[in-house]
Amino acid sequence: MxxxxxxxxxxxxxxxxxxxxxxxxxTAILEIKDIREEVTARGGIYRHEILTRSTRPATDSDAARLGVDAAQPLLVLDCLHLSDEAPFCLEERVINLSVAPEAAEESFAAMAPGVWLLRHIPWNEAEHRIAAVGAQAPVAALLDLEAGTPCLVMERRTWRQGEPVTAVRLTYPGAANTLSARFTPSQG
Incomplete structure (x- = not known):
């Protein structure tokens, strides 16, 4: 109950x-999926690499995005997910180290940040926002796209007992990805 x-x-x-x-x-319920599973389900060979990593206090922008106090300690990561050595998804993530202090010592070499969080930090609430956007130049370069190329962007925040755990922005090249959901009508 x-x-x-x-x-x-x-x-x-x-x-x-x-x-x-x-x-x-x-209301639609979306799953938090393992990107490795997405790649292998399509027949690809998966790999990820951590592009940038820093531990720092939350900026005002971070505080608004994650819902934490300014100066809260955060782990900030950019991770590129690849399928057959081609860019598949860019993950831009902030992790609240007050809720997940062990993330500060994790290398994320064997397991991507999202999967590590799912296995180590239980959450009980999540929010997804999905949009189609034109890739800004820095993101386009990482995904090996032309600037302005349509991309599917999923922003997600998770909480554990009311405390923010993480905020992530996942950017997928639009031409290679679709979003689908299966649902039933509401019982009025």
Whole structure:
């Protein structure tokens, strides 16, 4: 029941019991997938590399993006995911070291940051935002694209018991990727 309440599916009240909450028909549940699995499912050979890594206090921009206080200690990573040695996805991630202090010592050589977080830091809430954007020059260069090339961008934030864990921006070349979801109609 606690998990159902945390997911917003039931409302628990003392002395009166639990009730099933009405669900919004616009709500879509998206999975947090392992990019390695995405690549291998397409028949590719997966590899990732950490491009940049720094530990620093949160800037005002970081604080707004992740929902932490300014000066909160963060691990900031850029990771390139490859399929058959071609760029597949650029991962730009900030990790709240107050919630995940062990991430500061992790090399992420054997396991990409997203998978490491899924296996080591349990979360109970996530938010996705998905957009089509033209690749800015620095991102386009990393993905081996022309500047302005359409890309699929997924921004995600996760929380553990109300504390922000991570914020990530995943940029995929648009021509090679689609987003699909399977769902059922809401029960009005």
């Amino acid at each position: 606690t998990q159902l309440a945390n997911a917003g599916l039931v409302l628990r009240r003392r002395k009166t019991g639990s009730i099933v909450m009405p669900q919004k028909s616009q």
